[in-house]
Structures are given as structure tokens and as C-alpha cells.
Amino acid sequence: MPDLLQLxxxxxxxxxxxxxxxxxxxxxxxxLTMLLGRNGAGxxxxxxxxxxxWRASAGSVRFDQQDITRTPTxxxxxxxxxxxxxxxxxxxxxxxxxxMVLAAREGEPDEKRLEWIFALFPAMKKFWHGLAGNLSGGQxxxxxxxxxxxxPRKLLLVDEPTKGLxxxxxxxxxxxxxxxxxxxxxxxxxxxxxxxxxxxxAVAVMDSGRIVHRxxxxxxxxxxxxxxxxxxxxxxxxx
Amino acid sequence: MRDWIPLALIPAVALLALPLVPxxxxxxxxxxxxxxxxxxxxxxxxxxxxxxxxxxxxxxxxGAFISVGAYAGASVLLAMKAPMQSQSLVDNLGAIIPGVLAxxxxxxxxxxxxxxxxxRPVYGDHLKQILVTMGGLIVCEQLIHVVWGPDLIALxxxxxxxxxxxxxxxxxxxxxxxxxxxxxxVFFAMWLVLNRTRIGLLIRAGVENTEMVESLGYRVRRLFxxxxxxxxxxxxxxxxxxxxxxxxxxxxxxxxVLVVIFIVIIIGGLGSVGGCFVGALxxxxxxxxxxxxxxxxxxxxxxxxxxxILLWRPRGLYPVGK
Numbered sequence: 001m002p003d004l005l006q007l008x009x010x011x012x013x014x015x016x017x018x019x020x021x022x023x024x025x026x027x028x029x030x031x032l033t034m035l036l037g038r039n040g041a042g043x044x045x046x047x048x049x050x051x052x053x054w055r056a057s058a059g060s061v062r063f064d065q066q067d068i069t070r071t072p073t074x075x076x077x078x079x080x081x082x083x084x085x086x087x088x089x090x091x092x093x094x095x096x097x098x099x100m101v102l103a104a105r106e107g108e109p110d111e112k113r114l115e116w117i118f119a120l121f122p123a124m125k126k127f128w129h130g131l132a133g134n135l136s137g138g139q140x141x142x143x144x145x146x147x148x149x150x151x152p153r154k155l156l157l158v159d160e161p162t163k164g165l166x167x168x169x170x171x172x173x174x175x176x177x178x179x180x181x182x183x184x185x186x187x188x189x190x191x192x193x194x195x196x197x198x199x200x201x202a203v204a205v206m207d208s209g210r211i212v213h214r215x216x217x218x219x220x221x222x223x224x225x226x227x228x229x230x231x232x233x234x235x236x237x238x239x
Numbered sequence: 240m241r242d243w244i245p246l247a248l249i250p251a252v253a254l255l256a257l258p259l260v261p262x263x264x265x266x267x268x269x270x271x272x273x274x275x276x277x278x279x280x281x282x283x284x285x286x287x288x289x290x291x292x293x294x295x296x297x298x299x300x301x302g303a304f305i306s307v308g309a310y311a312g313a314s315v316l317l318a319m320k321a322p323m324q325s326q327s328l329v330d331n332l333g334a335i336i337p338g339v340l341a342x343x344x345x346x347x348x349x350x351x352x353x354x355x356x357x358x359r360p361v362y363g364d365h366l367k368q369i370l371v372t373m374g375g376l377i378v379c380e381q382l383i384h385v386v387w388g389p390d391l392i393a394l395x396x397x398x399x400x401x402x403x404x405x406x407x408x409x410x411x412x413x414x415x416x417x418x419x420x421x422x423x424x425v426f427f428a429m430w431l432v433l434n435r436t437r438i439g440l441l442i443r444a445g446v447e448n449t450e451m452v453e454s455l456g457y458r459v460r461r462l463f464x465x466x467x468x469x470x471x472x473x474x475x476x477x478x479x480x481x482x483x484x485x486x487x488x489x490x491x492x493x494x495x496v497l498v499v500i501f502i503v504i505i506i507g508g509l510g511s512v513g514g515c516f517v518g519a520l521x522x523x524x525x526x527x528x529x530x531x532x533x534x535x536x537x538x539x540x541x542x543x544x545x546x547x548i549l550l551w552r553p554r555g556l557y558p559v560g561k
Contacts, residue, residue: 053450077456089451091444093559101437102444105456147455 002065004029004155004185005050009059012042012049018209019045022059025204025211027155032177032186034196034217036231037206043189044086046206047157050187051083052076064154078105080154086163086189088144092133096124096143099132103147110151117146120176138169145176155185162192174198193231197221205230245517245556252521256528267409269527275415277523278422279484281516283477284500285429286470292446292510292559294463297365300353300372301474301500302493303379304346308475309482309492310387312342313394316479323397331397342479343472349379350471354464376494383490391489394482418480425473426516433512442466446510446559502541506548508555517556518548 003026012020020042027033035043048054050061052073060069068076077083091099100109118125121142127135132143141161148156161177162170170192177199180186190196196203200217213220213230220226253270260266287301316323319334357375361367395401396414403410433439441462445452449459481496482488503522507514522541529540548556 051454053454072458073450073453074456074458077454083454085451085454089448089454091447091451093447094440094444098440098444102440102452103455 001029003027003062004064005187006062007046007050007059008062010046010049010056010061011058012045012054013057014045014054020049020056021209023206023209023211025214027185027187028202029185030181031201032181032188032199033202033204034200035187035189035204035206036191036193036196038232039191041206042209043206044159045209047083047085047159047187047189051081051157080152082148082153082156084144084148084156084158084161086159088140090132090135090140090143090147092131094132095129096127096132096135097129099143099147100124100150103150105151113150113152117149120179121146138165138172141165141169141173142176145180149180149184153184155187156180158186158188160189160191162190162195170195193227242557245514245552248556249517249520249524252524252528256524256532259528259532262408264407264409265531267406268411269531270524271409271411271415271419273524273527274520275412275418275422275484275523276526277520278418278425279477279480280496280499280503280523281422281519282425282480283474283496284503284515284519285425285512286466286473287500288504288507288510288512288515289442289446289466290463290470291504293442293449293459293466294362295365296358296362297368298353298358298372299369299497300357300375300379301470302497303353303376304350304471304474304493305478305481305496306383306488306490306493307349307379308342308346308472308478309488310383310392310490311345311475312338312479313392313482313488314387315341316394316397316483317392323395326398328399331399335397339476339479342475344475346475346478347468347472350468350474351464353471354467358467376497380490380494387490389490391487393487394485396483396486400483414483418484421480425476429512438462438465499541502545506545506555508552508557508559510559511555511557514555514557 005027007023007025010020010023011018023042023046035046037043045054049056052068052071056069060067062068063076063079063081091102094102123139123142124146127139132140135143145158145161161173165173174195177186181199188199197217203213203215203217203220204211205213207230213226256269257266260269283305287298290296290298315338316334319337322330322334325331353375357371358368361371400414400417403412433443441452441457445459445462452459478493481492485492499522503518504515506521507516507518521544525540525544526537530537552558
């Protein structure tokens, strides 16, 4: 089966800064690919470039067999790519319901779909009519992910879903992502190696705007020396 | 507007002014005058605050939409002398409605032209936005001089809207009462659109986080053009109402009122329609009370109000989460 997403030689400039230097990696359909790397490695820039929020200055991005390098962001969303940014991007002045309604582009969210989301994240049902700005950090992240999956998507881009979350919430997130893996393809940027190892099928590691490693997650999880070399961390400290 | 404290400032200011004014009828007159002035400022400012909130555009040309709207409306009103001078409200409305529609239509058309030609090339660059929109404002003023002449134009009010009615001992100008009613109608219409429609939901979300709205599949640029044009039409409506309030118009009226409009949208919180409404009413009330009690302080009262509010809430009364 051909890859769902393919980046070939992607370079991205932000102002005068050259952030991505020929990034190459791909995401297989029905898989969860983890994009790892130290701070400033270019992970977020990669996601934003795929989503069209920053334009690639060279190289190409292909999605579902089509070149999307110059495709505007709204068009990408309509083609089935959902994006959960690092800051979650929830609309704080809108209610949870309004956030979800906005993401369901064809009208009111489907009832069955909502029940499925409520089963994943019960807090969404509890605070359905509450202001999104009043939710806790973990609940905001749940809302951001719920919003992204309110309609079936072909590809879900998620930027650091566990950032700043308590361990108990992270465990709930792991369970939710296991469920999400069953219905869609995911590309997840993550710093929490425990989370990445628990969920990832494939992995790409970035450093200084380049992909420095690609492979199966299980291989990286089983090779502590490789982790130390690529990520500068010891597995023990991140379990 | 789930935070009621800023809203409570309006009756608080009115009640604080009560002991400073020598008589209750005078206080009633000043309060209605302040509310009327505030409503007209709100009508002119509401579009500008949404334009800034949605696309971070600093549009000084908004003053031109006010002036051009006023001149377009006045041209219609002045051409319809008989219905304007008639003592029948129906006849007056027969002149006012076309006048208002002309003001809104020409201001909307000018807004559409500005968005496409002047604003679009400078998205994301505040300095250039200030320069080109200020330049556009000056060009429009000069074009008004060319078309309508450089002199002040007198604009008598329709016969049924001149004079006052007595509420007890308080004299209330009829036109000011109309301004309050129109202002409230515009506010509630905007409230309904923003809170009860999908377009409104998109605008509210777009004001908070434009990029995320695009990531959900909506073309914010199209939404922005609609808001820009609607805001320009409201500026035109505010312009003709302001001209009838002043009973005269000049090419520079838009620029003069623009300073107050910017104060109002800063006080309210950039991008917040509710904040703009409360800010406009506060400015209108305080300008009238201070103008009566201590006329020498009137000029600085708006600035003082802005300073006090920003000291209390640095991002305005109803900050919008950007």
C-alpha cells in the first residue's frame, strides 16, 4: 500500500531563518508515526509545513497520492488532514459544544460519533456547555483532540499531546490514542518517550532540521544506545 | 459577555455623576445625550474592532468610510427637501431610509475596494497598514473636496426629529432617542449574528485564533472580506447619523471621530464587540458629564478613561484571547 504522506527534500524558511534542511520521511496508512527530537529540531515546523501554515521553500509534500506543497490550509483540512497544534488552539471564548460544532463542517456533529468521543473523553460530555477557556490543561488537550476527530479524518497531525499533563492524564491519553489508531493514521510529535514507545509503530527522529533516523518504533525502544545518541536521553529517566 | 463587572460600570458612572450635576432633569438629559453619542460611536467602531480582531489590520481608512457614508447619505437627504420638511413621520422616513441605504451602500463599496486594493497587499505588516490606510484616508478626504466642495455642508434634521420631548422636567432631544434605539437595534442584531449563526461562530473563533479556523477548513480571508464590507457599511450608517447629530458635515469628520473610535476599541479590548459597546457608552457618558461639569477637562476625559481602564485591565474590558 502506498504511503499516505510523503515529504521529499522539504526545506522551510521562517523569515531569514532556515529551519528545515531537506526533510525526508513518510507515513504509512493506518499507522502511528512518532516524530521525535530535541527542542528546536524542527518537529513543529515539519507539522506546520505539512499543514500549509508555513510554506516549504523547496522539496515536496504529497498526501494521498497528490502534491499538496502549495495547497492552502483550509483545502488540506477539507481533504482530510486534521491538526492539533502544540498550544492546542482551542477557542477559549467559545463553549466546548461550539468548538466541536465549528469543527464539524457539514453542520451539527453526528450523534454516534459524539458518543464515541464522549467514551474516549468523558470530560467533554460533562463540560459540553461550559466555556472552553475554563477547562483544565488536560481537558483542553482532550477538547483539541476531540475537535480534530469530530468527523472521520484520513490523517491526524498532533503536536506534543502530553505537554504539561499529569501522569494520570497521560495514561488516559495513551488509551485514547490506542483507540484512535484503530480508525485513522496519525503523525505525532512527542517529547515523552514513554508515550511514544507505548503507541508508535514507526518513528522518525529529527535534529537541526534534518531527519537523522527512520525505522520501527520497537527497534528504537529496544536500543538504549541509539536513544542516547539520537535523543540524548536515557530511557530510565523517561519511564 | 459573561463578565458583568465592566457592564456595571455604565450605571456606576451614571450614578456617580448624579450628585455632580445640579438637578435631576439635567442629569437625565445628559445621560440620554451620552448614551446617544455612545451608540453612534459604537455603530462606527464595531466594524473596525472586528476587522482588527480577525486579521490584525490597523485600518485608519475607516474614517474615510464614515465621511463618505455621511456625504452620500446627506446628498440624498438634501435632494429630498419636501419629505424632509414634512411634519409626517412617514414622509420623513421616505427620505431617511434611502439616505441611510445610500450611506451604507457607498461606504460598503468603498470598503470592498479598499480591502482588495489597499489592505490586501499589506497583510501582516502593521507599519505599512498604518501608512497606506492613513494615505487612503487623506486621498478620500481630498476626493470629497473635489466632489462635494471644501466647505462645511449644513444638514438640517427631518422635521419630526427636531426639537425635544419633555420627560417630567427633563428635555430629551428626539434625535438622540432615535440614536439610542438604532444603536440598540444594531447591537442586538450583531449579537444575534455573532451568537446565533454559524457565520457568527466563525467570526468569534476567527477573532481568537485565525490560523486554527483555517486549520479546521474555513477560508478566513473570505470571511474577513465580508466583515470588512459589513464594518464599512456600519461606518457609513454611523457617519450619516453623526452628520445629522452635528447637523453639518465636513470631509474631516471621519478623521476627527477616528481618535475616539480607537480609544473605544482599545478600552473594549481589540476584537470584542461587547467591549466596544460598553467602551462606547462609557466614552459617550463621560464626555457629556465632564463637558457639563468641567468643560476644560472634556478634551482629556477620554484619554483619562482609557488610562484608568488599561491600568485596571491592560488588554481592555473584554480581552479577546489571541
